[in-house]
Amino acid sequence: MSFDDNLDRLARLCVGFGLQVKPGQELLITADIGAADLVRRITREAYGAGASNVQVFFADDAITLARFTHGSEDAIETAPGWLFEAMAGAMRNGSARLAIAGGTPGLLAEQDPGKVARANAAQSVAAKPFMEVVTSGLTNWNIVPFVTEGWAKQVYPDLPVAEAVETLWGHVFRALRLDHDDPVAAWQTVFDTLAKRREYLTERAFSALHFEGGGTDLTLGLAKGHVWAGGGLRLADGTGYAPNLPTEEVFTMPDRGRAEGRAVFTKPAVINGTIVEGLVVEFAGGKAVKITADKGEAVAQTYFTSDEGASRLGEVALVPESSPIARSDVLYFNTLFDENAACHIAFGNSYSMNLAPGADREAAGANESTIHMDCMIGGPELSVTGIASDGNRHPIMEKGEFVI
Amino acid sequence: MSFDDNLDRLARLCVGFGLQVKPGQELLITADIGAADLVRRITREAYGAGASNVQVFFADDAITLARFTHGSEDAIETAPGWLFEAMAGAMRNGSARLAIAGGTPGLLAEQDPGKVARANAAQSVAAKPFMEVVTSGLTNWNIVPFVTEGWAKQVYPDLPVAEAVETLWGHVFRALRLDHDDPVAAWQTVFDTLAKRREYLTERAFSALHFEGGGTDLTLGLAKGHVWAGGGLRLADGTGYAPNLPTEEVFTMPDRGRAEGRAVFTKPAVINGTIVEGLVVEFAGGKAVKITADKGEAVAQTYFTSDEGASRLGEVALVPESSPIARSDVLYFNTLFDENAACHIAFGNSYSMNLAPGADREAAGANESTIHMDCMIGGPELSVTGIASDGNRHPIMEKGEFVI
Ligand SMILES: [Zn+2]
Numbered sequence: 001m002s003f004d005d006n007l008d009r010l011a012r013l014c015v016g017f018g019l020q021v022k023p024g025q026e027l028l029i030t031a032d033i034g035a036a037d038l039v040r041r042i043t044r045e046a047y048g049a050g051a052s053n054v055q056v057f058f059a060d061d062a063i064t065l066a067r068f069t070h071g072s073e074d075a076i077e078t079a080p081g082w083l084f085e086a087m088a089g090a091m092r093n094g095s096a097r098l099a100i101a102g103g104t105p106g107l108l109a110e111q112d113p114g115k116v117a118r119a120n121a122a123q124s125v126a127a128k129p130f131m132e133v134v135t136s137g138l139t140n141w142n143i144v145p146f147v148t149e150g151w152a153k154q155v156y157p158d159l160p161v162a163e164a165v166e167t168l169w170g171h172v173f174r175a176l177r178l179d180h181d182d183p184v185a186a187w188q189t190v191f192d193t194l195a196k197r198r199e200y201l202t203e204r205a206f207s208a209l210h211f212e213g214g215g216t217d218l219t220l221g222l223a224k225g226h227v228w229a230g231g232g233l234r235l236a237d238g239t240g241y242a243p244n245l246p247t248e249e250v251f252t253m254p255d256r257g258r259a260e261g262r263a264v265f266t267k268p269a270v271i272n273g274t275i276v277e278g279l280v281v282e283f284a285g286g287k288a289v290k291i292t293a294d295k296g297e298a299v300a301q302t303y304f305t306s307d308e309g310a311s312r313l314g315e316v317a318l319v320p321e322s323s324p325i326a327r328s329d330v331l332y333f334n335t336l337f338d339e340n341a342a343c344h345i346a347f348g349n350s351y352s353m354n355l356a357p358g359a360d361r362e363a364a365g366a367n368e369s370t371i372h373m374d375c376m377i378g379g380p381e382l383s384v385t386g387i388a389s390d391g392n393r394h395p396i397m398e399k400g401e402f403v404i
Numbered sequence: 405m406s407f408d409d410n411l412d413r414l415a416r417l418c419v420g421f422g423l424q425v426k427p428g429q430e431l432l433i434t435a436d437i438g439a440a441d442l443v444r445r446i447t448r449e450a451y452g453a454g455a456s457n458v459q460v461f462f463a464d465d466a467i468t469l470a471r472f473t474h475g476s477e478d479a480i481e482t483a484p485g486w487l488f489e490a491m492a493g494a495m496r497n498g499s500a501r502l503a504i505a506g507g508t509p510g511l512l513a514e515q516d517p518g519k520v521a522r523a524n525a526a527q528s529v530a531a532k533p534f535m536e537v538v539t540s541g542l543t544n545w546n547i548v549p550f551v552t553e554g555w556a557k558q559v560y561p562d563l564p565v566a567e568a569v570e571t572l573w574g575h576v577f578r579a580l581r582l583d584h585d586d587p588v589a590a591w592q593t594v595f596d597t598l599a600k601r602r603e604y605l606t607e608r609a610f611s612a613l614h615f616e617g618g619g620t621d622l623t624l625g626l627a628k629g630h631v632w633a634g635g636g637l638r639l640a641d642g643t644g645y646a647p648n649l650p651t652e653e654v655f656t657m658p659d660r661g662r663a664e665g666r667a668v669f670t671k672p673a674v675i676n677g678t679i680v681e682g683l684v685v686e687f688a689g690g691k692a693v694k695i696t697a698d699k700g701e702a703v704a705q706t707y708f709t710s711d712e713g714a715s716r717l718g719e720v721a722l723v724p725e726s727s728p729i730a731r732s733d734v735l736y737f738n739t740l741f742d743e744n745a746a747c748h749i750a751f752g753n754s755y756s757m758n759l760a761p762g763a764d765r766e767a768a769g770a771n772e773s774t775i776h777m778d779c780m781i782g783g784p785e786l787s788v789t790g791i792a793s794d795g796n797r798h799p800i801m802e803k804g805e806f807v808i
Pocket residue numbers: 249251315317339344374
């Protein structure tokens with residue numbers, strides 16, 4: 001399979017399985033300028049599927065950086081709310097949405113962390129109406145990766161750049177099941193497995209989960225009426241779609257007020273461009289009350305207290321150690337991959353799709369924040385136990401693998 | 405002067421003189437993806453001048469083409485009105501606007517002309533609110549060129565592409581006065597000259613212009629209360645700006661009902677990717693009543709009857725033969741250059757800036773159309789005479805040069 005063939009297969013997987021673009025539907029694409037090759041293939045594929053318009057929004061590292069290197073304080077705190085509003089409006093009118101992930105992970109690492117935090121906060125606030133439509137299940141959306149040089153250099157700083165790009169593409173193509181004869185069929189099998197797990201877990205309606213192993217001993221209350229999600233989603237009109245490709249997780253909403261114990265994080269977290277290693281967090285009453293790290297401790301402490309909800313949890317996700325991404329044992333510096341490599345909990349905002357449609361978030365125990373940061377606690381030692389409301393314990397994972 | 409130095413000088417000219425970006429002002433940029441190098445320099449320059457946000461919208465030839473090669477009829481007739489509306493809204497709220505011109509001129513030449521015409525019409529309708537804000541004088545805007553490979557190949561099809569790009573850049577840099585020690589001072593001199601011409605002509609308030617020479621013998625009525633424009637503009641708050649760089653023309657609004665005689669066009673026109681050569685048009689009662697051409701006659705006839713206003717005139721512009729662009733004697737396939745190479749008339753829509761603010765367009769004789777196509781009538785033989793309302797004749801240009 002040539003590289004071009006693989007990109008074409010990725011474009012077909014994205015449009016035909018990930019998005020399932022409907023005839024007459026508009027498609028909004030956001031991508032790094034370096035991913036133009038894939039964007040062009042996806043655009044042709046989407047028009048071929050009957051898209052009425054493909055609207056591409058390209059981002060560029062140098063343009064993103066210029067705000068920090070040449071912009072005023074006013075520029076740091078400005079984000080184009082009008083554009084997010086317009087995109088949200090288009091999606092409310094039925095446009096599908098595709099994000100190509102693969103920007104340079106450490107792009108802002110050299111910039112003043114205070115500036116970066118203020119810019120991210122402004123961006124989050126401006127993007128809120130947009131993110132709400134994306135996560136509300138109103139329209140089909142999808143995220144797929146593209147290996148840019150900036151990303152590959154971060155993952156393989158010691159390799160020549162062409163080799164870094166090629167090596168990372170190898171992992172990406174495998175994680176995307178493009179090495180299978182029929183990638184769509186392979187993904188259908190994965191999604192069937194994820195559907196069984198999420199249906200089982202939703203039906204059990206556990207009161208809490210207990211994570212244990214590798215130093216972690218954490219009991220995490222689940223939100224009232226929580227729903228497990230993962231794999232495929234379905235629109236009101238019945239159209240199926242796959243938000244993330246690759247994806248290996250099932251995930252739900254924790255109760256913002258009930259987390260007790262200690263989490264030892266098994267992979268570095270990248271916070272505003274800083275790599276945080278050896279992170280350990282103690283929780284009481286749902287809140288992170290002690291945050292330590294071998295590297296980047298101050299950055300973590302600042303970030304996880306950046307607003308009231310930033311020190312509480314918005315997501316808990318289960319991923320087996322046998323997933324292709326976990327087995328590659330690479331730190332990808334990219335959420336689309338790293339969150340699918342291991343069980344994780346996320347600090348910050350929770351997803352409404354993890355409650356019944358229209359449920360009262362506040363009453364259910366949902367967390368609210370401008371941040372959402374996945375941190376990995378999974379590993380070969382980890383066991384996960386469901387605790388029913390009657391106190392009974394049901395094993396879910398043992399030594400990093402599902403036993404349900 | 406290295407190429408990089410010239411691009412930096414162009415970025416400074418664009419932000420400091422063309423746009424005159426104000427502290428706290430947002431800047432919207434539209435550009436071909438191939439112009440990213442210049443866009444990055446302009447972005448840094450704009451942030452340095454205090455811009456609050458620089459929002460870039462990149463277009464891409466392959467993505468533009470995909471609509472025609474892979475899109476349904478629905479796609480051909482769809483344009484993102486919501487995005488034009490949003491950009492218009494941002495400009496009404498004060499955003500400046502920059503267009504980088506330099507896309508591939510013949511990009512759609514191989515496509516079905518009917519499809520191209522339908523797509524252009526849909527685009528024009530969707531872009532109308534946006535174009536209205538741009539031309540209304542509400543905000544500072546500017547167009548500057550960037551030489552893409554696609555553009556250079558069209559201008560110099562027989563040169564190796566790198567040489568074509570370099571040769572075209574040479575002309576572009578000279579046309580932009582970047583070969584002057586102080587390009588801003590050079591442009592200030594040009595703009596002073598243009599201001600004198602437009603003030604003289606506006607004050608005279610000629611009833612009509614008579615063009616004669618090289619086969620042309622055309623009397624063109626001017627709109628009631630017409631205002632001559634050209635060079636710099638000024639916002640209500642006094643900020644000056646330069647819409648087009650380069651620019652050599654002064655222009656005004658013809659009366660849509662008064663054009664009599666014959667225009668022999670002295671340069672090819674590019675209509676939807678087709679090169680129309682040897683165009684001759686006879687006018688009666690303001691309307692093109694006979695359209696002939698040596699090449700592309702049918703395309704011209706179809707285009708100039710695509711709506712009621714397409715066969716009538718919306719602009720008349722005067723450019724001396726001594727302008728650097730005219731002297732380069734290159735057909736640029738790019739309006740920013742070709743319209744500044746020679747006197748021209750434009751079929752289609754007229755500009756509101758050529759009337760007093762708030763004037764009644766209909767009553768003044770303004771033409772309305774979804775098209776606006778500049779066609780060159782200038783040449784070394786052309787004389788232009790102003791006809792006053794008392795019938796007196798005043799020479800304006802002789803043998804292609806101003807005599808006022
Ligand atoms: Zn997750």
